[in-house]
Amino acid sequence: MKYQSSRGKYSGITSAQAIKMGISPDGGLFVPDFIPSLNLENIEELSQLTYQERANYIFANYLTDFTNDEIEHCVNSAYNTHNFDDERIAPIIQLNNTTYIQELWHGPTCAFKDMALQILPYFLSVSRQKTGEKSDIVILVATSGDTGKAALEGFKDVEGTKIIVFFPEDGVSEVQKQQMITQEGNNVFVSAVKGNFDDAQSGVKNMFSNMQVAEILNKNNKKLSSANSINWGRLLPQIVYYISAYIDLRTQGNIAKGEKINFVVPTGNFGNILAGFYAMKMGVPINKLICAANANNVLTEFINTGTYNKNRNFEKTLSPSMDILISSNLERLLYELTNHDSIKVSKWMEELKDSGIYKIDEQIHDKIKQIFWSDYSTDQETLDTIKECWEKDHYLLDTHTAVAKDVYEKYTKETKDATKTVIISTASPYKFGSSVAKAVLDKEVINNKNEFEILNILKEKTNIKIPEGLKNLDKREIRHTWVSTRDELEKTVLNFLNIKDK
Numbered sequence: 001m002k003y004q005s006s007r008g009k010y011s012g013i014t015s016a017q018a019i020k021m022g023i024s025p026d027g028g029l030f031v032p033d034f035i036p037s038l039n040l041e042n043i044e045e046l047s048q049l050t051y052q053e054r055a056n057y058i059f060a061n062y063l064t065d066f067t068n069d070e071i072e073h074c075v076n077s078a079y080n081t082h083n084f085d086d087e088r089i090a091p092i093i094q095l096n097n098t099t100y101i102q103e104l105w106h107g108p109t110c111a112f113k114d115m116a117l118q119i120l121p122y123f124l125s126v127s128r129q130k131t132g133e134k135s136d137i138v139i140l141v142a143t144s145g146d147t148g149k150a151a152l153e154g155f156k157d158v159e160g161t162k163i164i165v166f167f168p169e170d171g172v173s174e175v176q177k178q179q180m181i182t183q184e185g186n187n188v189f190v191s192a193v194k195g196n197f198d199d200a201q202s203g204v205k206n207m208f209s210n211m212q213v214a215e216i217l218n219k220n221n222k223k224l225s226s227a228n229s230i231n232w233g234r235l236l237p238q239i240v241y242y243i244s245a246y247i248d249l250r251t252q253g254n255i256a257k258g259e260k261i262n263f264v265v266p267t268g269n270f271g272n273i274l275a276g277f278y279a280m281k282m283g284v285p286i287n288k289l290i291c292a293a294n295a296n297n298v299l300t301e302f303i304n305t306g307t308y309n310k311n312r313n314f315e316k317t318l319s320p321s322m323d324i325l326i327s328s329n330l331e332r333l334l335y336e337l338t339n340h341d342s343i344k345v346s347k348w349m350e351e352l353k354d355s356g357i358y359k360i361d362e363q364i365h366d367k368i369k370q371i372f373w374s375d376y377s378t379d380q381e382t383l384d385t386i387k388e389c390w391e392k393d394h395y396l397l398d399t400h401t402a403v404a405k406d407v408y409e410k411y412t413k414e415t416k417d418a419t420k421t422v423i424i425s426t427a428s429p430y431k432f433g434s435s436v437a438k439a440v441l442d443k444e445v446i447n448n449k450n451e452f453e454i455l456n457i458l459k460e461k462t463n464i465k466i467p468e469g470l471k472n473l474d475k476r477e478i479r480h481t482w483v484s485t486r487d488e489l490e491k492t493v494l495n496f497l498n499i500k501d502k
């Protein structure tokens with residue numbers, strides 16, 4: 001299997017090269033030359049296998065330059081009971097006759113990003129060896145919360161890599177901050193940045209395009225790379241759990257052979273749901289992919305009208321990991337649906353960059369409407385959904401999963417579709433405990449309580465255990481106290497890496 005850029009200037013790239021490069025030098029995203037297919041018999045055969053064995057099988061279709069041993073090494077290093085608190089890795093819970101929830105938050109940081117960021121470092125480490133790379137790979141991350149911690153946990157102590165995370169001093173929750181500044185590991189560095197997420201992100205972006213920095217690092221045998229969701233090595237692991245969800249429903253006798261199901265996905269950057277699209281194209285019987293957005297509903301509008309327009313106010317919502325106005329992974333979908341028309345895709349992406357808006361052809365929009373359905377949820381609807389689901393089904397949703405549940409209800413109301421449906425759950429309710437507490441607890445109980453106290457109150461009320469990664473966070477040793485201004489990030493990086501060049 002070879003990979004090509006969605007902007008058309010690079011092709012014949014091995015998966016190891018694609019994973020090492022992250023983004024294509026022409027600005028495009030790497031996609032496989034073709035989508036491997038599974039028939040129904042293949043899918044049935046996977047039913048006897050564990051999550052890890054299913055992952056090995058699926059990865060072998062895409063990472064053809066990796067040996068089976070290398071793939072197994074990556075899979076076993078990532079998906080084990082040391083890192084995940086459920087041996088099923090991505091367990092399915094039945095909510096009622098037609099609705100299931102797939103929990104993707106049993107990894108170390110309690111959010112779905114662990115599904116990809118636990119294995120990406122191993123993919124990268126193997127790719128580095130395979131491509132004869134001698135430099136250490138230095139991962140730079142600007143984070144608004146979930147990604148930074150998941151990347152730190154994934155890369156900690158992985159050979160040949162170092163990781164540096166910048167988070168905005170006043171842009172992450174108490175829990176998220178505490179998760180990052182108590183991070184352990186010998187190759188990890190964390191710094192707060194004075195300002196908001198944009199300050200952290202633009203500082204990191206500038207560093208990626210700064211030739212002088214690249215040269216200094218090069219001389220010191222270091223290369224910058226990124227762990228964000230445009231890397232193919234982050235998308236690929238997500239395909240596995242869609243296939244695994246289908247197989248689990250089959251094995252448990254919930255669906256007949258070949259019966260179609262829906263997935264509902266709380267969406268921000270379009271990475272998670274795009275993996276569902278790849279699973280569908282591989283042959284998993286999927287009826288609809290339901291794209292659930294919050295008040296930043298660019299994608300809902302796009303799916304319903306065919307026009308992508310990011311010119312609008314950025315809303316801060318209770319589902320912050322979906323507060324995104326540019327969904328980068330959409331580029332891969334458009335590339336697939338235009339049958340790899342890089343000229344068209346480049347033109348739309350240029351328009352997005354220049355004017356913030358583009359409109360796709362009617363024929364492509366029709367294809368999108370056949371596969372996807374979309375609506376969005378307001379903060380109030382999100383809270384109401386958490387309360388109702390707890391009272392009715394005794395299942396505690398986090399704010400992101402609640403957006404998905406609410407949008408699914410809107411879907412069934414409008415379409416009357418009774419197809420069995422899996423709601424993708426992207427975070428533990430404790431990860432966004434304050435908002436969840438607001439939905440299910442009385443005001444007086446949580447008044448004047450800090451985030452850590454609220455977690456304990458929530459546990460007393462619900463009897464659901466607090467995941468290891470969030471337990472006693474406030475009592476852990478603080479290991480990272482560095483604070484940089486936006487203009488100092490470069491100095492901070494060189495300092496962390498012990499480079500005296502400047």
Ligand SMILES: *Cc1c(COP(=O)(O)O)cnc(C)c1O
Nearest residue numbers: 267268269270271272321426427
């Ligand atoms: C990142 C994230 C999302 C959004 O996923 P995308 O791949 O960006 O669409 C949803 N929920 C949670 C909890 C997340 O961390």
